[in-house]
Amino acid sequence: MLDFSRLTWPEIKDTIPRLDALLLPLGSIEQHGFHLPVNNDYYTARELAGIIQKKGEEEGLTLAVSFSLPVGCSHHHMAFPGTVSLSEETFSQVLGEILESYNQHGIRRVFIVNGHGGNAPGIEKALIKAREDGTWDMLEPFHYWDTFKEKGSEILESGHYFHACEGETSLALALKQRVLMEKAVNSLEENADLKRLNILEMEDIFVPPFHHLTKSGVIGNSKAADKEKGEKLIEIITSEAVKVIKENLVLNGKTAG
Ligand SMILES: [Zn+2]
Numbered sequence: 507m508l509d510f511s512r513l514t515w516p517e518i519k520d521t522i523p524r525l526d527a528l529l530l531p532l533g534s535i536e537q538h539g540f541h542l543p544v545n546n547d548y549y550t551a552r553e554l555a556g557i558i559q560k561k562g563e564e565e566g567l568t569l570a571v572s573f574s575l576p577v578g579c580s581h582h583h584m585a586f587p588g589t590v591s592l593s594e595e596t597f598s599q600v601l602g603e604i605l606e607s608y609n610q611h612g613i614r615r616v617f618i619v620n621g622h623g624g625n626a627p628g629i630e631k632a633l634i635k636a637r638e639d640g641t642w643d644m645l646e647p648f649h650y651w652d653t654f655k656e657k658g659s660e661i662l663e664s665g666h667y668f669h670a671c672e673g674e675t676s677l678a679l680a681l682k683q684r685v686l687m688e689k690a691v692n693s694l695e696e697n698a699d700l701k702r703l704n705i706l707e708m709e710d711i712f713v714p715p716f717h718h719l720t721k722s723g724v725i726g727n728s729k730a731a732d733k734e735k736g737e738k739l740i741e742i743i744t745s746e747a748v749k750v751i752k753e754n755l756v757l758n759g760k761t762a763g
Pocket of ligand 1: 538546547621622669670674
């Protein structure tokens with residue numbers, strides 16, 4: 507995998523002129539129920555970015571993966587120990603300065619692989635500001651769950667996706683995350699109202715303080731997770747990512763491959 511954080515500066519300097527896009531994984535440090543570690547969102551974003559990088563390479567693209575920003579906006583999970591959160595203002599400032607740094611080295615195309623819904627408003631804010639200088643050819647946010655809004659209800663037997671749920675846990679299993687399946691719960695069974703918090707059906711992601719809604723921190727049926735479902739989701743996510751990057755390159759007059 508072409509991973510900037512493992513390269514020397516001369517190697518990065520040589521890569522930049524032929525780079526089609528830099529993949530920047532963003533995550534969060536927050537509770538994911540009794541069964542997933544707090545690093546889950548950045549772990550997922552980083553692993554997905556690695557698969558997107560390889561898939562892009564197979565299709566003639568030169569993509570590289572940036573280090574990932576592990577901390578995001580997780581104020582709605584703060585009642586659970588181990589959660590670490592930045593304010594939206596700080597998060598968007600940090601993201602803006604990371605982008606500015608890459609821009610100074612001549613990188614003009616960044617594809618943001620976002621692993622956490624709560625980061626979306628801060629990303630939007632940072633991108634609006636970054637685009638003001640007009641130097642970017644691609645500054646694309648990619649919220650991976652948006653790619654399976656249609657097919658997700660066929661793949662996931664709960665027909666539901668929200669947090670540390672069937673889908674997110676299936677992804678974690680397929681990506682070889684540390685998963686304590688024996689501690690997985692079905693919080694939709696405990697509280698049927700939670701079914702309404704469903705990313706597969708919602709336009710905007712509403713982020714309530716989680717401890718008001720769930721004891722475990724899970725919103726979904728994590729018990730129904732398995733590796734095969736995760737693999738199906740990964741295929742949808744990564745194919746869509748490569749497609750979006752290619753479309754962007756064509757839009758900007760750069761022919762891929
Ligand atoms: Zn998550």
